[in-house]
Each structure stands twice: as C-alpha cells, then as structure tokens.
Amino acid sequence: MTTMKITPPAELESAEPKAAQADLIDETTEWIEAFDQLIAEQGPMRGAQLLRTLTRRARQAGVDLPIQLNTPYLNTIRVEEEEPYPGDRLIERRIKSLVRWNAMAMVHRQNKKDPGIGGHISTYSSLATLLEVGFNHFFRARYGDEPGDFLYLQGHASPGVYARAFLAGLLSEEQLDNFRHELRDKPGLSSYPHPWLMPHFWRFPTVSMGLSPINAIYQARFMRYLENRGLIANTERKIWAFVGDGEMDEPESMGSLTLASREKLDNLIFVVNCNLQRLDGPVRGNGKIIQELEAAFRGAGWNVIKVIWGCDWDELLARDNTGLLLKRMEECVDGDYQSCKVKGGVYIRDYFFGKYSDLRELVADRSDEQLSRLRLGGHDPQKVYNAYKYAVEHRGAPTVILAKTIKGYGLGSAEARNATHQEKKLSDKDLAGFRSRFDIPIPEQAAHDGEPYRPPEDSLEILYLNERRKELGGYILQRQVPTFDLKIPELDFFAEFLDGSKGRAVSSTMGYVSMLRHLLKDPEIGKLIVPIVPDEGRTFGMESLIRQVGIYASQGQLYEPHDQAMLLYYREAKDGQILEEGITEAGSMASFTAAGAAYANYRVPMIPFFTFYSMFGFQRVGDLIWAAADARCRGFLVGGTAGRTTLAGEGLQHLDGHSHVLASVVPTCAAYDCAYVYEIAVIVQDGIRRMFKEGEDRFYYITAYNEDYPMPEMPEGAREGILRGIYKYKAAPGGKATLQLFGSGPILNEALRAQQILAEKYKVQADVWSVTSYNQLRREALETERWNRLHPAQKEKRPQILEVLDGADGPIIAATDYMKIVPDQLAPWLSGRLVTLGTDGFGRSDNRQHLRRHFEVNADSIAAAALSRLVRDGKFDARKAQKAFQDLGVDTEKIDPARA
Numbered sequence: 001m002t003t004m005k006i007t008p009p010a011e012l013e014s015a016e017p018k019a020a021q022a023d024l025i026d027e028t029t030e031w032i033e034a035f036d037q038l039i040a041e042q043g044p045m046r047g048a049q050l051l052r053t054l055t056r057r058a059r060q061a062g063v064d065l066p067i068q069l070n071t072p073y074l075n076t077i078r079v080e081e082e083e084p085y086p087g088d089r090l091i092e093r094r095i096k097s098l099v100r101w102n103a104m105a106m107v108h109r110q111n112k113k114d115p116g117i118g119g120h121i122s123t124y125s126s127l128a129t130l131l132e133v134g135f136n137h138f139f140r141a142r143y144g145d146e147p148g149d150f151l152y153l154q155g156h157a158s159p160g161v162y163a164r165a166f167l168a169g170l171l172s173e174e175q176l177d178n179f180r181h182e183l184r185d186k187p188g189l190s191s192y193p194h195p196w197l198m199p200h201f202w203r204f205p206t207v208s209m210g211l212s213p214i215n216a217i218y219q220a221r222f223m224r225y226l227e228n229r230g231l232i233a234n235t236e237r238k239i240w241a242f243v244g245d246g247e248m249d250e251p252e253s254m255g256s257l258t259l260a261s262r263e264k265l266d267n268l269i270f271v272v273n274c275n276l277q278r279l280d281g282p283v284r285g286n287g288k289i290i291q292e293l294e295a296a297f298r299g300a301g302w303n304v305i306k307v308i309w310g311c312d313w314d315e316l317l318a319r320d321n322t323g324l325l326l327k328r329m330e331e332c333v334d335g336d337y338q339s340c341k342v343k344g345g346v347y348i349r350d351y352f353f354g355k356y357s358d359l360r361e362l363v364a365d366r367s368d369e370q371l372s373r374l375r376l377g378g379h380d381p382q383k384v385y386n387a388y389k390y391a392v393e394h395r396g397a398p399t400v401i402l403a404k405t406i407k408g409y410g411l412g413s414a415e416a417r418n419a420t421h422q423e424k425k426l427s428d429k430d431l432a433g434f435r436s437r438f439d440i441p442i443p444e445q446a447a448h449d450g451e452p453y454r455p456p457e458d459s460l461e462i463l464y465l466n467e468r469r470k471e472l473g474g475y476i477l478q479r480q481v482p483t484f485d486l487k488i489p490e491l492d493f494f495a496e497f498l499d500g501s502k503g504r505a506v507s508s509t510m511g512y513v514s515m516l517r518h519l520l521k522d523p524e525i526g527k528l529i530v531p532i533v534p535d536e537g538r539t540f541g542m543e544s545l546i547r548q549v550g551i552y553a554s555q556g557q558l559y560e561p562h563d564q565a566m567l568l569y570y571r572e573a574k575d576g577q578i579l580e581e582g583i584t585e586a587g588s589m590a591s592f593t594a595a596g597a598a599y600a601n602y603r604v605p606m607i608p609f610f611t612f613y614s615m616f617g618f619q620r621v622g623d624l625i626w627a628a629a630d631a632r633c634r635g636f637l638v639g640g641t642a643g644r645t646t647l648a649g650e651g652l653q654h655l656d657g658h659s660h661v662l663a664s665v666v667p668t669c670a671a672y673d674c675a676y677v678y679e680i681a682v683i684v685q686d687g688i689r690r691m692f693k694e695g696e697d698r699f700y701y702i703t704a705y706n707e708d709y710p711m712p713e714m715p716e717g718a719r720e721g722i723l724r725g726i727y728k729y730k731a732a733p734g735g736k737a738t739l740q741l742f743g744s745g746p747i748l749n750e751a752l753r754a755q756q757i758l759a760e761k762y763k764v765q766a767d768v769w770s771v772t773s774y775n776q777l778r779r780e781a782l783e784t785e786r787w788n789r790l791h792p793a794q795k796e797k798r799p800q801i802l803e804v805l806d807g808a809d810g811p812i813i814a815a816t817d818y819m820k821i822v823p824d825q826l827a828p829w830l831s832g833r834l835v836t837l838g839t840d841g842f843g844r845s846d847n848r849q850h851l852r853r854h855f856e857v858n859a860d861s862i863a864a865a866a867l868s869r870l871v872r873d874g875k876f877d878a879r880k881a882q883k884a885f886q887d888l889g890v891d892t893e894k895i896d897p898a899r900a
C-alpha cells in the first residue's frame with residue numbers, strides 16, 4: 001500500500017485554537033495509522049467490516065453522519081485486484097483500428113458522395129474499446145441451445161457496429177457502400193438500429209434516447225419471468241445496454257433503476273459511455289457526470305464500477321505520495337477535462353498538473369505528447385476487461401459500468417470538441433493523421449477517398465476475430481425468427497362471448513376480462529398469455545384473474561395477505577403470470593415490448609395483453625409504442641375506460657377522445673373501437689391467428705368501455721365485416737333506408753336509439769352500421785386508390801367502404817366517442833355524404849347523459865343532425881326540423897364543445 005501524507009480534515013483547521021488543533025491532528029493521525037495497519041495485516045475486507053461496525057455504533061450514539069454515496073474519483077477496481085488481459089492485445093488493437101477506420105470511412109465517403117446524408121463518427125470512436133472487449137471476450141451468441149446475450153447499442157454508434165460486421169463477413173462492401181441509402185435497388189444499411197428495416201440484423205431499436213435503458217431493464221426482468229415460469233431454461237445470459245451519458249438525462253433512462261435492483265437483476269449490465277459530451281456540448285460542464293451517476297445508481301441499489309483512468313495513470317497515482325493528484329482529479333470539473341483534451345499536452349502540464357508544484361514535478365519526465373496521450377479507462381482494454389469480468393460475475397444486483405472516454409477519439413481536430421457530434425467528414429489532414437495513427441494499410445489515395453478496408457480472409461486479424469466469435473458461440477448480430485406450430489383457438493372457443501349476455505347489462509371491459517380469463521385456460525396457448533397492468537387491475541375488474549393465475553413476484557409472497565381468507569385475494573407467486581407493474585405506463589410498455597418480441601428473442605411466442613387507462617397510453621408513451629412497432633412487436637394493447645363521454649365523472653385529464661387518432665399513425669397497429677363483446681372476440685381470435693400462426697408483424701389496439709348494457713348475440717355473417725372495419729348491424733325498421741347511421745363503441749347504442757326516434761317521430765328510415773375501425777377502412781381505401789392511380793389502363797377497383805355501402809342510400813351520420821377526425825378519415829370516399837359527430841374538445845366531469853349532450857353525440861343530437869342534413873338535401877322541411885330540435889332538447893345556441 002502507498003503511504004500518503006495525512007492531511008487533516010478542513011474543519012479541524014479552523015474550529016479550534018492552535019494547541020488543541022495540534023492534539024486533534026495527532027489523535028486523528030494515530031487512528032489513521034492504526035487503520036492502515038489493520039488493512040495491511042488483515043486486508044481490505046476487515047477494514048470495511050470495522051468501518052461498518054463503527055458507523056453503526058456512531059449512529060447509535062447519535063453522531064450525525066452524512067450518507068455517502070460517492071467514492072473517490074478513481075477506478076473502482078484497484079490495480080492489485082486486476083487480472084491480466086487474456087487476449088492478444090496487439091491483434092485486437094489492429095482489429096479495432098480497422099473497425100474504427102471502416103466506421104469513419106463509411107460515413108465520410110457517404111457524405112462526400114451524397115452531401116447531407118448524415119451519420120455519426122464521434123460516438124463510435126468513443127465506444128470502440130468498450131465494444132471490442134465485449135465482442136472478443138464477453139458477448140456470447142448462445143448458451144447451449146438457448147439464445148445468447150442481448151445487446152442494446154447506442155444508436156449513433158451503428159457505423160462501428162456495421163464496420164465490425166463487415167470485417168466478420170456478415171455485411172458486404174456493397175452494403176457499406178449503401179449506408180443510409182436504403183431505397184436503391186441494392187441492399188442498404190439503415191441509419192440506426194431498426195429491426196423493421198433490417199430484420200435479420202437488429203433486434204432492439206435504441207436510437208430514441210432513453211428507450212434503450214428502460215427497455216433493457218424490463219427485458220432483464222422479463223427474462224427472469226420466463227425462467228421462473230419455466231418457459232425458458234435458466235442461463236448465464238446477460239443483457240448489455242450501452243448508453244450515452246447525455247442519454248441518462250432522459251427520465252426513462254433513470255426512472256426504473258430501482259426495479260432492477262429490487263428484482264436483483266444480475267443478468268443486466270449497463271455500460272454508460274461517459275465521453276462527457278452530448279450533442280450541443282458537455283453533459284455536466286460544471287460538475288462530474290460520473291460522480292453524479294455513481295451516487296444515483298448506488299442509491300438505487302446497483303453495483304457500480306467506475307472505469308475512469310487507464311493504466312498510464314496507475315503509475316502516476318502510485319508515485320504520488322502527496323495526495324495532490326487525486327485532489328486535482330477531484331477538483332476539476334468535466335469542462336476542465338474536456339478543455340485539457342482539446343488543448344493538448346502543454347495545457348495539461350500547465351493547467352492540470354501545474355496548479356501544484358509537487359504535482360507538476362510528478363510529470364516532469366513526461367513529454368507534452370505523452371501527457372496528451374495519457375489514456376482514459378474506457379479506452380484501456382485492460383481496465384475494461386476487468387470491469388466486464390467483475391460485472392459478469394457479480395451476483396444479486398444489476399451492474400453499471402461508468403466508463404470515461406473521449407468523444408471523437410482519434411478524429412484529429414474534431415476530438416472532444418463541442419461540435420464533434422455533428423462531424424460527418426474529416427479534412428484531408430485528419431484523414432491522413434487517422435490513417436497513420438491507426439496504421440491502416442491502404443494507399444494514400446484510397447484513404448483520401450475513405451475506402452473501406454478488409455484484410456484477406458487468412459490474415460491474422462480476420463482469423464483471430466472469427467476464432468474469438470467461434471469461442472463465444474458465433475456471431476451475435478443476428479435476428480432469426482423460428483416458425484411455430486401453435487394450435488390457435490378457433491372462433492367456437494369464444495362461443496360464450498359470441499352468444500351475448502342474454503339481457504344482462506355488462507361492460508365491454510368486463511367481457512374482455514372474462515375472455516382473457518378464458519384464454520388463460522387454453523391448454524395450448526394459455527401459458528403464453530402475459531396480462532400486463534399498471535395498477536389498474538381493479539378498475540378493469542381483474543380481481544378474478546389475480547386469483548386464477550397470480551401476480552408474478554420473483555421472491556414469491558413473503559407475507560400473509562390480509563385478504564387471504566377471501567376468494568379473490570391478492571395472490572403473488574414466483575410463477576405468477578400477471579405482470580402488475582405498479583403505476584408506470586412506460587414500464588408496462590417496456591414489458592409489453594419484451595413479451596411481444598419474445599417470439600424472436602427467446603423463440604417463445606408470448607402473447608401480451610397490456611390493459612391500461614386509454615388516456616394514458618398512446619398519449620403518454622407513444623414513442624415507446626413506436627419503438628415496439630419497429631421491434632416487430634406482436635400483441636394486444638387494450639385501452640380501457642375509453643371514450644370522452646363514456647367514462648363518467650373523471651373530467652378533462654381522464655376522458656380520452658383521441659387515442660384512436662394517435663393509434664392511427666403507427667403503421668403496424670390495427671386499431672379497433674368495439675361496441676360489443678363479440679366484436680372483441682372476433683378481433684382477438686383473428687389477431688392471435690395472424691400474429692402467431694401466420695407470423696405477421698403487427699399488433700392491435702382495442703378500446704374497451706365501462707358502460708354496462710346488454711351484449712347482443714353476433715349477427716349472422718358479421719365476422720368479416722368486424723375485421724374489415726364495418727358491418728350493417730340493424731337495417732331500417734320500416735322499409736328502405738334513406739339515411740345511414742354509423743356508430744362505434746357505446747355510441748352505437750345512441751345511433752340505434754336515433755334510428756328509433758327518426759322512424760317513430762319523423763318517419764325517416766335509417767340503417768345502422770357498426771364501424772369497428774375507420775383506420776383499417778382508410779388504409780384499405782388508400783391502398784386501392786394507389787393501385788388505381790398506378791394502373792390507369794386497368795379496370796378501376798372500388799375500396800371496400802364503397803363496396804359495403806353499395807345500395808345504401810342517403811347521407812351518412814357518423815357518431816363516435818372519439819374526435820371527428822376519426823370518421824373523417826373516410827371523407828375522401830364519402831364526399832358530400834358524411835356528417836361527423838365526435839368529441840372534439842376538453843372533457844368535463846359529469847355523467848354520460850350530460851357528457852353526450854354536451855359533445856352532441858347522444859341519440860337526440862344524432863337524430864337532429866340527420867334531419868338537419870336532410871333539410872340541406874331538400875328531403876325534409878326546414879321548419880319541421882327546427883321544431884324537432886326543440887322537441888329533442890337540442891340547444892342550437894350553446895357553446896361549441898370543441899372550444900369549451
């Protein structure tokens with residue numbers, strides 16, 4: 001152990017008179033010496049034990065000790081604890097240099113060829129060592145028959161990932177040449193990790209900052225869920241999430257840290273690439289991001305490993321017996337470190353070491369060049385290897401590695417500068433510098449043009465790279481989807497839901513939950529169902545589900561639940577099936593994503609049903625849903641308590657009239673607004689078939705409501721129409737209709753009442769249609785229209801909506817519990833016929849009757865709108881209509897709800 005000069009704590013220097021001060025210093029020195037001796041004789045474990053005991057004792061004695069979450073600004077793993085590097089450092093450096101070159105050259109060349117096409121070079125250059133050590137020594141492609149480790153990679157580092165795959169022979173030079181050129185007739189490479197675009201390569205979309213950390217945490221938990229439920233084997237499989245230090249500012253990044261520690265997710269390793277910079281500038285110019293993150297992660301119960309200094313610094317630290325080096329390391333803020341990197345050796349000598357003469361002396365024998373090259377921890381394979389080893393072997397908690405790196409490492413004048421994130425090209429001088437610094441064996445002109453380079457197949461580099469991967473089970477950057485031979489329930493499995501409620505008033509939510517309960521009992525797919533709720537189980541009447549399959553709790557139920565004597569008690573179990581996430585829609589969505597892509601990642605076709613308050617779905621976690629779609633996620637999102645007028649009493653923040661607008665923007669999401677339970681049954685049955693038998697990469701959004709009414713039996717032949725998006729529910733009672741009424745969700749019942757009012761009071765005959773999906777109808781119409789546009793010489797096809805309405809005459813009044821824009825999606829094909837009634841505007845607290853009158857979607861408003869329209873068409877007397885408004889109680893002068 002090094003002996004340091006003992007400096008007395010600052011408070012001793014000022015608080016006491018001189019003589020007393022000297023006594024105190026002597027006393028303190030004695031204690032420290034005794035402690036040093038104890039460690040020297042009995043080791044650091046004994047030191048830690050003694051301190052813990054003393055701390056407890058001090059607290060008992062009323063000593064107010066601050067909670068200390070930070071350790072000194074040094075590496076967590078001490079030099080004496082390090083193991084020697086197991087690989088061939090020289091060859092690995094060669095490989096890394098080639099990856100660096102190809103990553104940089106790919107972006108550089110593309111931007112010369114196609115100015116403005118973009119790409120990033122500085123993120124990967126900071127990450128290279130962190131990834132290479134992993135690829136050569138840690139990332140396993142399989143564990144026996146089981147899939148291997150999962151990698152969540154910084155999206156902006158993808159050029160480096162492609163470059164390595166190129167060396168490994170997974171990607172061709174042509175693909176590299178088509179980086180960010182995905183729309184040519186040659187295979188290209190997507191800008192970032194997108195399984196939608198490169199389904200055989202990428203697994204996890206990560207480029208939207210913050211989604212990768214939260215998704216990785218819930219992925220690790222879902223892996224444990226599958227293991228504890230016996231659906232996959234227990235393995236040593238790890239989830240590695242490489243994230244940016246700037247990215248840690250996103251609330252999603254840090255929001256679920258305690259779940260990971262609570263669940264003891266030692267299958268999870270975060271590597272935070274602490275290059276101290278984000279896009280605009282320093283992450284914490286005036287502080288230290290590594291220290292801030294250390295305290296946060298440690299406070300959240302994670303195992304924290306700091307990798308700050310490379311081996312070059314070990315010798316300096318060992319020689320410094322003044323304690324000044326650590327003092328200087330601690331007093332410098334990240335902005336200082338960045339300046340040191342940019343300004344170089346002379347500045348480092350004067351500014352960093354020169355502050356104290358003893359410290360300046362410490363580096364007197366080093367040249368300026370050497371000072372500028374003092375290596376940081378995240379660029380030192382020895383340090384990184386030891387951190388990874390320690391992380392992989394750690395038990396009982398997730399690990400975060402905080403690795404200090406340099407953004408733009410090796411990029412010459414772009415290195416560590418504020419603008420480095422946006423650099424796309426290197427100057428000729430920097431290119432030449434890069435080529436010689438990393439010893440790239442290509443001619444000057446080729447370097448100038450940014451040509452990729454791959455050494456021959458039998459070169460040491462390629463042989464070594466392949467050998468290392470073989471050792472670790474093969475290439476890891478691959479996504480494969482097996483085929484499943486699942487026995488999917490047929491429609492008759494859902495018979496009780498197709499038959500209606502026999503007059504009993506029930507809600508569609510209740511019907512859906514019963515259906516879920518029924519599905520969970522299916523011998524083939526029951527075990528694959530993953531019900532997910534964010535603390536809304538009781539809202540949706542899921543108590544019986546909790547009893548039936550239990551809530552997943554990795555440690556089982558450690559307490560006796562107070563309601564155990566009751567039939568529907570709160571049952572938690574290690575093999576529980578429900579993921580009760582607590583109040584986190586983001587976390588629930590991350591679970592949904594993990595479960596919905598399990599068919600590819602674990603080769604187990606899990607079927608998630610995530611049920612949530614519809615207002616807090618797409619609006620709240622829309623970007624996570626978008627990423628789930630990119631990940632080719634499958635499953636069912638169920639928006640409960642749906643509708644701006646159906647959820648009574650809750651008011652502005654709760655009443656959802658627009659989730660169907662938001663759902664419509666996700667290309668792989670099929671959104672359905674259901675009125676009756678049989679509609680949900682048909683959609684769920686067909687959805688399971690399409691996703692898990694036919695292998696379609698899509699998911700569903702279904703709205704479920706809490707209004708009780710009798711659920712009718714499914715009309716003959718309605719199945720196809722339900723799936724298509726529209727079917728005639730009830731023809732006009734008294735002859736040929738001159739008007740069409742569209743209704744969705746519970747507003748279908750209002751349309752039915754309007755049908756009756758119109759017939760009985762005004763002798764107007766109307767058909768009533770249930771529209772389950774305006775969005776699906778629109779998509780089909782757009783598709784047909786596009787075909788027509790591209791094939792003008794062929795016979796025009798008619799969109800389904802027009803086919804279905806063949807012979808259905810008169811204006812169409814469409815009423816919905818959602819915004820008017822939802823039915824208006826069909827306006828291009830129903831020109832002049834469509835009148836839309838919807839719930840635009842902020843919600844209010846009141847009951848359904850008042851809400852529907854306010855938003856003008858009740859039966860009376862529908863009937864009035866129909867008459868008004870008939871007047872305009874010259875089919876109804878204007879004065880009679882005006883009178884009808886009064887009779888129906890429709891206030892013609894009230895404020896427009898859209899603006900109220």
Ligand SMILES: Cc1ncc(C[n+]2csc(CCOP(=O)(O)OP(=O)(O)O)c2C)c(N)n1
Binds near residue numbers: 247279421
């Ligand atoms: C949600 C979101 N907001 C903004 C961006 C744009 N963006 C891309 S990279 C970046 C900076 C990343 O900094 P950091 O996480 O530190 O990664 P580094 O490149 O420094 O390794 C930003 C703001 C994004 N991709 N996602």
Ligand SMILES: [Mg+2]
Binds near residue numbers: 245247
């Ligand atoms: Mg950064």
